[in-house]
Amino acid sequence: MTDSSSIVLTSHPLQRVGAFALLIVSGVDDASRTPETLTGEEIDVAVAAMTADLVSTAGLVDSRARGGFWLAASYMLWPNSAMNDSQRARRSVAERTERITGWRAYPQEPINPCVPCWLCGRPACGWYGKVDIPLGASIEHRNHTGPGHQGTPLCRACLVCLHAAPYGSLLARGRAVTLHSWDDEWLAATVRRQALRTRAAATARETEAPVHWQDHAVAELLATSRAPSSQLEVMVWSNSNRDQALVVHQLDESLARWWHGLTPERRQQLTDLLGPQTVINEVLFGGQRTVLRRITEQLHRQVDDPAVMDWPTVRALSSVGLEVGQAIP
Incomplete structure (x- = not known):
């Protein structure tokens, strides 16, 4: 060479x-x-x-x-x-x-x-x-x-x-x-894990369980020792003749750093408040406004239905809104 x-x-x-x-x-x-x-x-x-x-x-x-x-x-x-x-x-x-x-x-x-x-x-x-x-x-x-x-x-x-x-x-x-x-x-560590998994999947007798791109991306974010110091891009693509496609999703650096920096216990608390993990993963890629919108929706559910309203939950959701606003410029 x-x-x-x-x-x-x-x-x-x-x-x-x-x-x-x-x-x-x-x-x-x-x-x-x-x-x-x-x-x-x-x-x-x-x-x-x-x-x-x-x-x-x-x-x-x-x-x-x-x-x-x-x-x-x-x-x-x-x-x-x-x-x-x-x-x-x-x-x-x-x-x-x-x-x-x-x-x-x-x-x-x-x-x-x-x-x-x-x-x-x-x-x-x-x-x-x-x-x-x-x-x-x-x-x-x-x-x-x-x-x-x-x-x-x-x-x-x-x-x-x-x-x-x-x-x-x-x-x-x-x-x-x-x-x-x-x-x-960050990229080196992430690609290293994925390359090992891809090579293992290629020789496995059974294929890996399907996973949505948001869930995959957030799981990889949490698998690293720190959040990336620049924006995380997720390219979902196909070179197929029948369905050629390229969609690039982006996770804001501040949101990534905030979510990565939370303890597992705190992330679980937020999951309990805001919805299933899959929903949270989608919300994270929507940006700060989408996160705040999700918090507002959950607050409305509490306030609009007296039979559901729980003051500790209302206070917790309000606290999360302040946390997000302070953590993300």
Whole structure:
């Protein structure tokens, strides 16, 4: 590998998530390591591991077979790729294997004439589109590209990172849920946990129980030793041909810090006051006004119905409103 193939963090959230996921996929078991410190040999290990995961699906009848995790996910991540094109059922296992291996063969040299990578600016090794990278535009939507351009130019390192991004994402319900923050330390810890879970899910006999993105995001917020020092973004996306989508939800830094800083007992008290945990998770992503609106709704329920009204509850709800107003600028 050349020096230009080393990992650099760019401004693309999925590239950043993939970069941190590479630490797990490459087998680096050192939480103090950063993506930039990965050696060429370690990146090659990660590339081989990701290719092996996809090749392991070649012998499956369909995505419902045991071990079909990555084949099922491929329809959402890489539609019409060598893994899942319309002729797959007619091909032998050897043919499927050859096609997947060829598809995931990473060029070692830059393309000529030299074109800068879309993400990092280093020399690109090829042109890539919807079958290769998350949320790539279909060929029908490439009319804006210049003559001779065949997609998005990417260097080998950034391409590897984008291929690793699904390992750092929750893959369920036909959607990928990817958490991101510009706080690298927080992101590293969060992606590390998710990459370990994704790899375990890929080899498990039974799939993980479905989980809503709000519940997943708040659970991950509380799983870390501290709240992120910048806004938490939750990307819910699909690259599927049938249902391509990208919705980005944001949890305000102050709200995240407030909720994370509460004791488990206090969070349980608020859950008892404001509603089920799933409701609270939705409310948190609505922002400060939504939290205060929920408190007001619960107060109205108390005040409007004398049979329900309980003064200790009214006082507690009022206290929570003051707490939120003071904790969140």
